[in-house]
Amino acid sequence: xxxxxxxxxxxxxxxxxxxxxxxxxxxxxxxxxxxxxxxxxxxxxxxxxxxxxxxxxxxxxxxxxxxxxxxxxxxxxxxxxxxxxxxxxxxxxxxxxxxxxxxxxxxxxxxxxxxxxxxxxxxxxxxxxxxxxxxxxxxxxxxxxxxxxxxxxxxxxxxxxxxxxxxxxxxxxxxxxxxxxxxxxxxxxxxxxxxxxxxxxxxxxxxxxxxxxxxxxxxxxxxxxxxxxxxxxxxxxxxxxxxxxxxxxxxxxxxxxxxxxxxxxxxxxxxxxxxxxxxxxxxxxxxxxxxxxxxxxxxxxxxxxxxxxxxxxxxxxxxxxxxxxxxxxxxxxxxxxxxxxxxxxxxxxxxxxxxxxxxxxxxxxxxxxxxxxxxxxxxxxxxxxxxxxxxxxxxxxxxxxxxxxxxxxxxxxxxxxxxxxxxxxxxxxxxxxxxxxxxxxxxxxxxxxxxxxxxxxxxxxxxxxxxxx
Amino acid sequence: xxxxxxxxxxxxxxxxxxxxxxxxxxxxxxxxxxxxxxxxxxxxxxxxxxxxxxxxxxxxxxxxxxxxxxxxxxxxxxxxxxxxxxxxxxxxxxxxxxxxxxxxxxxxxxxxxxxxxxxxxxxxxxxxxxxxxxxxxxxxxxxxxxxxxxxxxxxxxxxxxxxxxxxxxxxxxxxxxxxxxxxxxxxxxxxxxxxx
Ligand code: SF4
Numbered sequence: 001x002x003x004x005x006x007x008x009x010x011x012x013x014x015x016x017x018x019x020x021x022x023x024x025x026x027x028x029x030x031x032x033x034x035x036x037x038x039x040x041x042x043x044x045x046x047x048x049x050x051x052x053x054x055x056x057x058x059x060x061x062x063x064x065x066x067x068x069x070x071x072x073x074x075x076x077x078x079x080x081x082x083x084x085x086x087x088x089x090x091x092x093x094x095x096x097x098x099x100x101x102x103x104x105x106x107x108x109x110x111x112x113x114x115x116x117x118x119x120x121x122x123x124x125x126x127x128x129x130x131x132x133x134x135x136x137x138x139x140x141x142x143x144x145x146x147x148x149x150x151x152x153x154x155x156x157x158x159x160x161x162x163x164x165x166x167x168x169x170x171x172x173x174x175x176x177x178x179x180x181x182x183x184x185x186x187x188x189x190x191x192x193x194x195x196x197x198x199x200x201x202x203x204x205x206x207x208x209x210x211x212x213x214x215x216x217x218x219x220x221x222x223x224x225x226x227x228x229x230x231x232x233x234x235x236x237x238x239x240x241x242x243x244x245x246x247x248x249x250x251x252x253x254x255x256x257x258x259x260x261x262x263x264x265x266x267x268x269x270x271x272x273x274x275x276x277x278x279x280x281x282x283x284x285x286x287x288x289x290x291x292x293x294x295x296x297x298x299x300x301x302x303x304x305x306x307x308x309x310x311x312x313x314x315x316x317x318x319x320x321x322x323x324x325x326x327x328x329x330x331x332x333x334x335x336x337x338x339x340x341x342x343x344x345x346x347x348x349x350x351x352x353x354x355x356x357x358x359x360x361x362x363x364x365x366x367x368x369x370x371x372x373x374x375x376x377x378x379x380x381x382x383x384x385x386x387x388x389x390x391x392x393x394x395x396x397x398x399x400x401x402x403x404x405x406x407x408x409x410x411x412x413x414x415x416x417x418x419x420x421x422x423x424x425x426x427x428x429x430x431x432x433x434x435x436x437x438x439x440x441x442x443x444x445x446x447x448x449x450x451x452x453x454x455x456x457x458x459x460x461x462x463x464x465x466x467x468x469x
Numbered sequence: 470x471x472x473x474x475x476x477x478x479x480x481x482x483x484x485x486x487x488x489x490x491x492x493x494x495x496x497x498x499x500x501x502x503x504x505x506x507x508x509x510x511x512x513x514x515x516x517x518x519x520x521x522x523x524x525x526x527x528x529x530x531x532x533x534x535x536x537x538x539x540x541x542x543x544x545x546x547x548x549x550x551x552x553x554x555x556x557x558x559x560x561x562x563x564x565x566x567x568x569x570x571x572x573x574x575x576x577x578x579x580x581x582x583x584x585x586x587x588x589x590x591x592x593x594x595x596x597x598x599x600x601x602x603x604x605x606x607x608x609x610x611x612x613x614x615x616x617x618x619x620x621x622x623x624x625x626x627x628x629x630x631x632x633x634x635x636x637x638x639x640x641x642x643x644x645x646x647x648x649x650x651x652x653x654x655x656x657x658x659x660x661x662x663x664x665x
Contacts, residue, residue, distance in 0.1 A: 018660045019653055024635050027653055029660050039553065041504035046647075055654075056661055067502065081502035088504045132552040132576060148554035148580035150646070158650040160657055164633070166575075196489055197546040200575055230549060232575055296489045296549070317593070321488040321544065416498040423521065435493040435550060437516050 005271035007168050008237050009203050012143045012268070016126045018160055025162040031125040033060040033155050034111045035098070037067055037089040038416075039130030043153035044092040054096050055159040061120060062093050062100040065110045069418050070379050070406035073103050082417060096156075109382020109408040112136040112350035116220060117384055119249025123238035123265040128155055133350050133432065135226040138235035139219035140242055141268050143203070145233040166232045167201055167277035170270075172208035175284035180465040182360065183218035184352060184430065184449035186210065187225040188290035188300045190282065196298035200230030202278065205270065210284035211236060216245040217356035224351045225432050228297040237269045289465050292434050292447040293337055294325040299434075301337075303452065303464050309333040328436050329444050330424070337462045342446070344427035345370075345457040346439070347403075348379030349413035352430035352450045355388045361454040362389075362397040364468065370402040371460025377419065378403050379411040403457065415440040428456045473585055475640045478566055478613045481538030483530055484603045490543055491550035492577065496559040509555055510562030535607040539566040542599055546570075548577025548588075557584045567613050569620070571596045582636050583646065589613065589620060595628045615641060 006014070019027040035043075040062070047053070054060060067082035069075075077083035086103070093100040101107040107114055112133050115121040121137040127144035128134060130152040137144035151161050171190060191198075204226050211219070219236050226234030243262050246252045253261045288302040299322075301307070307326070310319040310333060326333060331340075347353070347361055358380065370376050378398055380386040386408055389395055398405045412419040413431040420440030421427040427445050430453050431438075434445035446462065455463045500512040517529050525532045541560065547570040548556060557580040560568065567587045581588045591599070602609050602622055612621040615637065621627040638644065650657075 018657050024649065025633075027650060027657070029657065029664070031664070038501050042506050042554075045505070055657070066498075085502050085504060130552060130554075132550065134552075146552035146576055148552055148557065148576060148583060150554060150580065150583035154647050154650055157647060158654060158657055159661060160650050160653070162646045162650060196549055197572060197574070200546070200572070227550075230546070230574055296491065298489075317544075317597075318488060320486065324487065414493075414498040416501060433491075433493070433550065435491045437497055438493050441497070441499075441516055441521065 005274040007205060007270045007274045007276060008141060008268050009143065009168050009205060009235065010274070012124055012126065013165055025164045027160045028126060028163050029160055030128050030155050031059060032115070032120060032127045034115055034127070034129035034134070035060060035062045035152065036111050036129070036131065037064050037085045039149050040152055041085065041088045041092065042149050043156055044096065046153040047096070047156055050157070052157055054098065054156050057097050059159060060098050060156070061115070062089060062098050063108055063111050063114055064089055064103055066410045066414065067417050068103055068409040070409045070411050073407045079418070106383050109384065110350045110353065110410055112224065113354060113381030113385065116140065116216070117249070117382060119246055119252030122246065122252065122261070123242060124268050128161065132227045133224050135231070135233040136220050136224040136350055138223040138226065138233050139216060141235055141238035141265065143233060143235065146227065166203040169199055169202040169204045169231070169278040169280070170276040171204055171206050172279065172281045173206070173210040173284050174208040174281070175210055177210060177284045177287060180289050180451060180469055181287050182449045182451055183214055183221040185287055185290045187222045188292065188297070188447060189287045191225065191229045191297050192290065192300035193282070194229055194280070196228060196296040197230040198298070199226070202231050204231045204234035205276070206234060206236050212239060215356060216241060217354040220354065221351055225297065228432055238265045289449060289452050291337055291452065291462060293329065293331055294322070295328055295434055295436050297432065297434060297447060299325065300447065303462065304336070304338060306334055306336045307331060337446070338464060340462045341426070341460055342374060342428045342456050342462065343425040344421050345374060345376040345453050346379070346412045346421070346427055346429040346431060347450055347453050348377065348381070348411050349431035350381060351432045353379060353381030353385065355385050357430065357450045358385065358389050358394050359392070360450045362394040364451060364454045365401045365403065365458060366397050368401055368458050370457045374457055374460050376403040376457045377412060378405045380405070380408050382408050412439050414438060415443070421445070428453045428462065474643045475566065475585060475587060475615055477615065478539060479610055480540050481536065481608055482540035482542050482569070482599070482603055482611050483536045483538060484600055485530055485541060485543045486600050488544035489546045489549055492548060492553050492556040493550055495548070495556040496553065501553060501555050506558050508562065509559035510564065513559040513563045536603070539564055540569060540611055540613065541565045541567070542569045542596070542603065544570065545572040545593070547573050548581070549574040552576045554580045554584070557581045557586055561586050569596070569599065582640065585640065585643070587613065587615065587640060589630050591620060591628050591630060598622070598626070
C-alpha cells in the first residue's frame with residue numbers, strides 16, 4: 001500500500017469527482033438530492049426555461065416541511081403565500097416526476113429527519129439539499145451539505161455541483177459524559193468554544209469515544225449543528241451502530257445486498273496516518289448541560305455559568321455586537337440564566353425531533369405537569385416519529401403534562417409557518433438557531449437540549465437538569 | 470442564466486459594522502415564500518429597517534440618506550446561518566454589487582458569486598480603516614478593481630484581495646456554473662451509470 005493515507009472525507013470526495021480540471025472547481029457527483037418547498041421553485045423554473053428534465057430523477061426526493069401548519073394538516077394551508085409555495089412544489093414534482101412526500105403522506109416530515117429514517121441516507125454518499133442543516137446526514141458517514149438555489153438547479157440539471165474541496169478538521173471527544181449531558185450539549189459546547197465561525201472553510205469529522213458511544217439519533221444532532229460553527233458539513237465514520245440503524249429501512253439495500261454494502265461501508269474510515277488541516281480535542285467530562293444566552297449559537301455557556309461581560313471577550317471588535325445581542329435578548333452582562341422564567345418551550349426541529357428525543361422528554365416529564373403560564377409545543381420531526389410516539393404512549397405522557405403534541409414540520413424553528421414565538425417572549429428551544437427573530441419577529445431564544453427544555457417546561461424557568469435526575 | 474459582467478466598480482459604500490450578520494437578518498424567513506427570484510430587495514434587513522408597525526427605523530444605516538452606493542461594508546462572518554440564496558438575491562435586488570467584510574460564511578459566499586455579487590475579503594485592519602473612513606466621509610468613493618484584484622480608498626491606500634481564478638472569470642464574463650456542468654453531461658451520465 002503505497003497510497004497516501006486518506007481521511008474518510010477525502011475518500012468519499014475523491015470517489016465522487018467526475019472531473020477535475022486545472023483552473024476549475026471539482027465537478028462533484030451527487031448521490032442523493034433532497035428538496036423542499038422553499039428553496040426549489042426558482043430552480044424548477046430554471047429547468048423549465050432551459051427546457052430540460054432532471055438529470056436522474058430517481059436521486060431526488062421531496063417533502064413539504066418549512067411552511068406547513070402543525071395543526072389540522074388535513075385542511076388547506078391558511079396562509080396564502082405558504083399554501084402557494086407548497087402547491088408549487090406539488091405542481092413541480094408532478095411535472096418533473098419527482099417523488100414527493102406531501103402533507104398527509106406517511107413519510108412526510110422535516111427533510112433531514114425523513115432521509116435517514118427511510119434509509120435514503122447511507123454511508124459513503126454525497127448528499128445535498130437547499131438547506132444548511134443538510135449536514136445532519138453526515139452522521140451516517142456521508143458528505144452532506146447545504147447549497148443555494150442556483151446549486152439546486154445545477155444538481156437537478158446535471159446531478160453535479162462545482163465545489164472546491166474544503167479543508168478537513170477533526171474534533172475528537174474522549175471520555176464519559178456526565179449526568180444529564182446529551183449530544184446537544186456536546187455540540188453547543190464545541191460551538192461555544194470555537195465560535196459561530198470557528199470551522200468556516202472546513203469539513204469536520206467528529207471522533208473519539210464519547211462520539212462513537214452515541215446512538216444514530218444523537219449523532220445526527222451533532223452533525224446537524226456543524227453549520228452553526230460555519231463548517232461546510234460534519235461527519236462521523238460509520239460503524240455497527242450505523243449499520244444496525246440502517247438494516248431493514250425502506251430504501252436501504254436489503255438482504256445480501258445489505259451485507260455487501262456493509263462490507264464496503266466498513267472501508268469508510270480514516271486511514272492511519274492521514275492528516276487533517278486542524279485537530280481539536282475535548283474531554284467529555286468537561287461538558288455540562290449547556291444553554292445559549294445570545295443571538296448566535298456560539299454565545300453559549302454551561303447552564304450554571306453567568307453571561308460574560310463585554311470586557312471578558314477575546315476581541316474588542318466583538319464588543320459592539322455582543323452588547324447589541326444582549327440588548328435584543330433583554331439580558332444583563334455578568335448575570336446567571338438559572339432561574340430566568342421562560343414563556344415558551346419548543347421541542348422539535350431537525351436537531352431534536354426524532355423518536356429518541358421525544359422519549360428523553362417523556363421520560364423526564366412523566367407524571368409531572370408543566371408550569372402554569374408556559375406554552376409547550378412538542379413537534380415530531382416526521383409522520384413516522386409521530387406515529388411511533390403514539391404507539392409508545394408518549395402522547396399520553398405529554399397530554400398529562402400539558403404538553404401539546406402536534407403534527408410534523410419545521411414549526412417554531414423558524415418564523416415561517418403559523419407557529420411563532422411572540423415578540424419579547426422567551427423560548428427555550430431544542431432547535432439550532434437563536435438568531436434575532438428566528439422564531440418570530442423579536443422572539444428571544446435559548447438553545448438547549450431536549451432534557452433541559454423539558455425541565456424548564458416543568459419549572460417554568462431555566463433549570464439545571466441535574467437537579468432533576 | 471448569465472449575469473451582468475463585473476469589471477471595475479467605483480461607488481460609495483454603506484457601513485454596517487456588526488459581526489455575525491446572519492441570513493435571517495439579511496432576509497427574515499417570513500419573506501421566503503416567493504417562488505421567483507425578484508423583489509427580495511424590498512425586505513433586505515427588514516427587521517432592522519422597519520419596526521413592528523412598518524415604520525422606518527431612523528437610526529438604521531440603510532435609512533440614512535448620507536450613505537449610498539453599491540458597496541455594503543459589514544463586520545466579520547457575514548452571511549452565516551441558512552443556505553437561503555434569497556439573502557444573496559435580496560442584496561443584489563437592493564442594488565449592492567459588492568459586500569466587503571473580513572470574513573464570509575461559505576454558503577453565502579457561493580450564493581453571492583452565483584448571483585454576480587462579489588464577496589470581497591479584506592484584512593481586519595483594512596476593514597477598520599474602511600469603517601473609519603466612511604464614518605468621517607460618508608460619500609467616500611471606493612474603487613473595486615476586479616481585474617487587478619485591488620480595493621482602493623480615496624486616500625490612495627489600497628489592499629489586494631484574493632478571488633478564485635475560476636470565479637473571477639465567471640464574474641468578469643457573466644458566466645454561470647451550470648453552463649460548464651451542462652457541457653460535462655456525457656461524462657456525468659457515464660459516472661452515474663457506473664455508480665447506480
Ligand atoms: S427544522 Fe429548522 S433548521 Fe431544520 S430544516 Fe426546518 S427550518 Fe431548517
